[in-house]
Amino acid sequence: MADKSNDYKDVLSRRRFVALTGAAGAAALAGCDGSEGTDDSTPADEGGDDDTSTEDDDMSTEDDSMEVADVRHRSGTSLSPADIQFNPWGQNTAQISNELIFDPFAEFNYATGEYVSAIIEEWEYTGDTFEMVLQEGATWHDGDPVTAQDLATYLRLDRESGSSIWDWGSDVEEIDDRTVAITIEGDINPSLIEFSVMENRLTTKHSRYGDVLSETQNADDNTPLTEFVDDEPIGNGIFQYGEADEQVILTERHADHPNADNVNFKEYAFQYFDGNTAIHQALLSGNIESMFAIYTPGNVVTDLPDSMNEYRTPRNGGVGIIPNHTHDHLGRREVRQAIAYAMDRTQVAANSDPRTKVAPRVPTALPNAQLENWLGDSMGDFETYGRESRETEQAASVLEEAGYSRNGDDVWEDEDGNTLSFELIAPGGWSDWVTAMESVADQLNAFGMDVEFSTVPFGDLGGSDGRWAQGNFDATAEYWTAAFARAAHPYHNLRHQMVNPKATLRENNYSYPGAIEDRGGSEADITVPALDGSGELTVNPVEDVGTLGSTSDSDTEAELALDLLWVSNQDLPMIPIQEGLNQTFISSNRFDIPAEDAEVAQVQYANTWLPRQGEMTYNGN
Amino acid sequence: MQVKHTDSDTDGEEFVFETQTSTVETSRSERLRDFYEEFIYKPGLVALDDSRTLIGGVILFVFILIALIGTRVYPAPVTNQVERSLKPFETMNAPLGSNPSGTDLLAQVIHATPSMLVLVTAGAVFSTFIAVFTGTVAGYKGGRTDRVITTISDIAMSIPGLPLVMVLAVTIKPENPAVVGILLTINYWSGLGRSIRSQVLTLREESYVEASRTMGVSTRRILTKDVIPNLMPYILVNFAFAARYCIFAGVGLYYLGVLPADLANWGLQLDSAYNDYSALVGSGSEYLVIVPMIPIALLSLSLVLLAQGLDRIFNPRVRTRLAGESESIEEDDDDVVHTGGV
Numbered sequence: 001m002a003d004k005s006n007d008y009k010d011v012l013s014r015r016r017f018v019a020l021t022g023a024a025g026a027a028a029l030a031g032c033d034g035s036e037g038t039d040d041s042t043p044a045d046e047g048g049d050d051d052t053s054t055e056d057d058d059m060s061t062e063d064d065s066m067e068v069a070d071v072r073h074r075s076g077t078s079l080s081p082a083d084i085q086f087n088p089w090g091q092n093t094a095q096i097s098n099e100l101i102f103d104p105f106a107e108f109n110y111a112t113g114e115y116v117s118a119i120i121e122e123w124e125y126t127g128d129t130f131e132m133v134l135q136e137g138a139t140w141h142d143g144d145p146v147t148a149q150d151l152a153t154y155l156r157l158d159r160e161s162g163s164s165i166w167d168w169g170s171d172v173e174e175i176d177d178r179t180v181a182i183t184i185e186g187d188i189n190p191s192l193i194e195f196s197v198m199e200n201r202l203t204t205k206h207s208r209y210g211d212v213l214s215e216t217q218n219a220d221d222n223t224p225l226t227e228f229v230d231d232e233p234i235g236n237g238i239f240q241y242g243e244a245d246e247q248v249i250l251t252e253r254h255a256d257h258p259n260a261d262n263v264n265f266k267e268y269a270f271q272y273f274d275g276n277t278a279i280h281q282a283l284l285s286g287n288i289e290s291m292f293a294i295y296t297p298g299n300v301v302t303d304l305p306d307s308m309n310e311y312r313t314p315r316n317g318g319v320g321i322i323p324n325h326t327h328d329h330l331g332r333r334e335v336r337q338a339i340a341y342a343m344d345r346t347q348v349a350a351n352s353d354p355r356t357k358v359a360p361r362v363p364t365a366l367p368n369a370q371l372e373n374w375l376g377d378s379m380g381d382f383e384t385y386g387r388e389s390r391e392t393e394q395a396a397s398v399l400e401e402a403g404y405s406r407n408g409d410d411v412w413e414d415e416d417g418n419t420l421s422f423e424l425i426a427p428g429g430w431s432d433w434v435t436a437m438e439s440v441a442d443q444l445n446a447f448g449m450d451v452e453f454s455t456v457p458f459g460d461l462g463g464s465d466g467r468w469a470q471g472n473f474d475a476t477a478e479y480w481t482a483a484f485a486r487a488a489h490p491y492h493n494l495r496h497q498m499v500n501p502k503a504t505l506r507e508n509n510y511s512y513p514g515a516i517e518d519r520g521g522s523e524a525d526i527t528v529p530a531l532d533g534s535g536e537l538t539v540n541p542v543e544d545v546g547t548l549g550s551t552s553d554s555d556t557e558a559e560l561a562l563d564l565l566w567v568s569n570q571d572l573p574m575i576p577i578q579e580g581l582n583q584t585f586i587s588s589n590r591f592d593i594p595a596e597d598a599e600v601a602q603v604q605y606a607n608t609w610l611p612r613q614g615e616m617t618y619n620g621n
Numbered sequence: 622m623q624v625k626h627t628d629s630d631t632d633g634e635e636f637v638f639e640t641q642t643s644t645v646e647t648s649r650s651e652r653l654r655d656f657y658e659e660f661i662y663k664p665g666l667v668a669l670d671d672s673r674t675l676i677g678g679v680i681l682f683v684f685i686l687i688a689l690i691g692t693r694v695y696p697a698p699v700t701n702q703v704e705r706s707l708k709p710f711e712t713m714n715a716p717l718g719s720n721p722s723g724t725d726l727l728a729q730v731i732h733a734t735p736s737m738l739v740l741v742t743a744g745a746v747f748s749t750f751i752a753v754f755t756g757t758v759a760g761y762k763g764g765r766t767d768r769v770i771t772t773i774s775d776i777a778m779s780i781p782g783l784p785l786v787m788v789l790a791v792t793i794k795p796e797n798p799a800v801v802g803i804l805l806t807i808n809y810w811s812g813l814g815r816s817i818r819s820q821v822l823t824l825r826e827e828s829y830v831e832a833s834r835t836m837g838v839s840t841r842r843i844l845t846k847d848v849i850p851n852l853m854p855y856i857l858v859n860f861a862f863a864a865r866y867c868i869f870a871g872v873g874l875y876y877l878g879v880l881p882a883d884l885a886n887w888g889l890q891l892d893s894a895y896n897d898y899s900a901l902v903g904s905g906s907e908y909l910v911i912v913p914m915i916p917i918a919l920l921s922l923s924l925v926l927l928a929q930g931l932d933r934i935f936n937p938r939v940r941t942r943l944a945g946e947s948e949s950i951e952e953d954d955d956d957v958v959h960t961g962g963v
Contacts, residue, residue, distance in 0.1 A: 275896075276896070276899070277895060277896065277899060277901065277902055280899055280902040280903075281902055284902060296899075297721070297898060297899050297903060298903075299898075299899065299903030299904065299905060299906050300899045300902050300903035301903075302903065302904070303902070303903055303904050347701055350705070351700055351701065351705070351721065351722040351723065353721075428878055429878070429896060431896055431897040431898075434897060435721075435722055435897055438700055438722065439700040439701065439722055442699040442700040442701070443700075443701075445699075446699065454881070457878075
């Protein structure tokens with residue numbers, strides 16, 4: 001091992017290494033955290049990130065068939081390399097570097113709405129099974145071929161972690177060396193299978209994770225899995241893990257990768273930066289050549305060199321308000337509606353960042369791009385709550401109908417004289433969320449609610465003992481969809497809003513009556529006025545969202561989705577505020593890359609996906 | 622000891638004078654006039670004579686006016702009250718410009734003033750009071766009292782201030798600016814207390830103090846009548862410095878996000894400019910950082926100037942000369958510079 005690392009040092013240009021760390025030092029001095037968690041947060045059960053390490057990591061042997069330039073691409077990360085590990089179910093899982101080191105099952109393209117094959121070459125739903133075939137020639141970085149056993153191990157571990165695949169899957173079977181089948185038990189909506197399965201990343205070489213699997217299977221809970229630390233990953237991606245110090249993670253081209261011919265440069269490094277501003281400075285100064293998902297306001301984008309391409313991809317969601325349904329006021333539908341009416345979502349989005357934020361056209365459980373597909377002709381009947389204006393008259397009338405009136409100070413109070421007041425919180429440093437919530441609070445205060453806005457460190461909010469999980473809030477900023485690829489289908493979003501946000505994103509005990517008991521709900525029926533204006537519509541979110549996830553009949557799917565989306569629109573279990581775009585930057589100075597609007601770059605995230613596809617090549621400069 | 626007694630004629634006279642005033646009937650108006658002469662007229666003269674005090678005082682006065690009246694007259698900051706991202710002086714609706722959420726920067730500055738002043742005053746008063754109390758008592762009493770107090774202040778001095786404030790801020794979550802001010806100076810008093818103690822050690826050996834002691838005057842009275850007045854210049858100058866420390870520490874910690882972000886505050890404005898609006902990275906928005914820096918710099922400047930000026934105000938020679946009561950005007954001006962020694 002010592003020999004290996006010495007060899008490696010010869011490959012490194014000492015001068016460049018020092019230059020990199022120097023830049024990091026300067027960036028760290030520039031100070032300030034304010035990391036913008038929104039960009040990096042990946043929905044919980046997308047999980048697939050990474051891992052495997054090896055005792056005798058073999059540095060790539062050069063492929064003689066093509067010329068590989070001794071060039072290092074410099075990218076950034078906002079997690080300290082000293083703190084990360086590569087077990088995707090563990091703590092402090094690596095960020096972005098794992099996307100190079102481990103191939104995804106497949107990559108979702110937001111422009112086409114389809115998955116592009118990666119380490120899973122083909123996949124098929126047969127009715128009884130979901131079959132996957134591994135890419136031919138896929139190898140681990142230690143030289144072993146990637147086998148069906150490795151894939152099965154991943155899926156079995158994922159089962160131990162409680163992944164949503166196992167809502168409908170019952171077993172995993174290795175058909176042959178390259179084929180694995182998930183046996184399907186019970187009903188599953190076929191259009192959801194891909195979103196559940198293909199979002200993963202093959203990170204588990206059986207030789208590394210086999211023991212963890214058997215330990216976890218024999219244990220009462222999954223702690224053997226979550227506590228396993230993988231800090232020298234054996235990957236299978238287009239680049240392999242080299243070494244990491246406090247500042248830099250270095251990866252080197254994996255010459256035995258089936259797509260290795262697509263990569264004509266030798267190294268890809270991730271430099272650590274503390275906070276968005278440090279990353280912006282690095283992009284401006286050319287210290288890094290790419291950065292994934294970095295919220296960058298217009299004034300900074302304007303200053304970036306012309307050679308810097310900005311790829312904006314949908315996030316299929318963004319920040320909204322999760323009210324605590326046990327709150328005296330926020331638990332009342334009329335108050336939630338009044339909040340939606342009283343704010344101008346377009347103005348909030350423009351305050352947040354006009355370049356990357358848009359207001360939802362119809363507040364329900366779908367991103368704008370999917371509204372027409374699912375609402376169809378009924379879209380006009382859905383309540384928009386005023387997308388570009390503050391509908392204060394309507395807000396006032398719903399409150400008055402609910403028994404509220406304005407007091408002498410022009411502040412709303414209920415029948416018993418209690419002021420309509422609540423505290424609105426947002427994670428500190430998530431700047432686009434904070435600016436959005438500030439605007440919302442101002443607009444609601446102007447309307448006569450008594451809203452106190454404050455920021456709370458993310459560390460106090462997230463996690464199993466955080467304020468979100470404990471339901472210790474009046475109203476909080478949080479995603480209003482399940483976000484990313486799967487949010488294109490209403491199932492995950494409805495489940496997120498009405499049933500169990502933990503299953504889709506993060507734990508949150510918001511106590512919506514329709515939600516499961518673990519989230520503070522009572523699995524109650526929800527009744528709203530019917531969509532066609534006559535009578536009422538009653539749904540049971542737990543049952544009906546479950547049916548939406550399991551039906552294979554497209555008419556039932558469409559009908560049920562419409563009903564549930566209408567309930568979401570009327571009852572507002574969460575209040576949508578804006579949709580965001582992720583910004584990923586790549587410099588074209590030394591690399592040939594696609595145009596900013598190219599279809600191929602509409603992925604999360606372009607700077608790690610494009611090299612694999614031969615769309616980001618060194619141009620000799 | 623005897624020798625000292627006989628040496629100090631003037632001190633003896635002062636003492637006699639004091640006992641006389643306590644027996645001679647003075648009318649209320651006379652006392653008011655004396656008070657006016659001693660505490661307003663003479664200091665005022667000195668202040669007017671010295672441009673530093675004058676400028677410092679005027680700036681501070683303006684801040685107080687802003688806090689008292691400005692906040693009532695000028696609209697409170699809210700989002701979208703003016704156009705977004707206005708530059709300073711672009712329109713009179715927002716003379717200092719606006720941020721990308723359309724909040725008037727001047728409104729933010731003005732409405733943060735009261736809490737900043739409260740914070741600064743509370744911190745300075747707290748630290749100075751504790752320092753004076755511990756310093757004089759320890760220095761004068763000596764013995765075990767001294768050892769106990771000195772040990773406590775040693776401990777306070779050796780605890781790193783910033784981590785302590787961070788821990789306390791997280792535990793207490795102070796929302797009242799006065800509490801924040803006290804928190805910031807939670808161990809600032811110890812250094813000042815130490816230097817006061819050493820000054821008291823010298824003063825307690827002065828003959829007039831000895832005289833009081835011999836006559837059985839109570840410790841409290843000796844401290845308040847004989848010791849502290851002699852330290853006033855030093856104390857007040859340090860009061861101003863403590864206030865200045867509070868501004869910087871407060872702004873710094875708000876900027877770092879250590880203190881709860883509920884109060885309107887110039888530090889938060891800086892934080893928001895840097896983190897939310899990338900003002901130091903993207904060109905053309907540096908004004909978002911510069912605007913909140915102006916009041917911080919001005920308030921700090923006024924306190925520094927006042928500290929220097931107070932030094933003169935408490936110099937008896939300068940006071941007497943300017944009040945036209947001195948017979949030795951032609952003596953040295955240099956004394957002015959030397960006195961106080963702070």
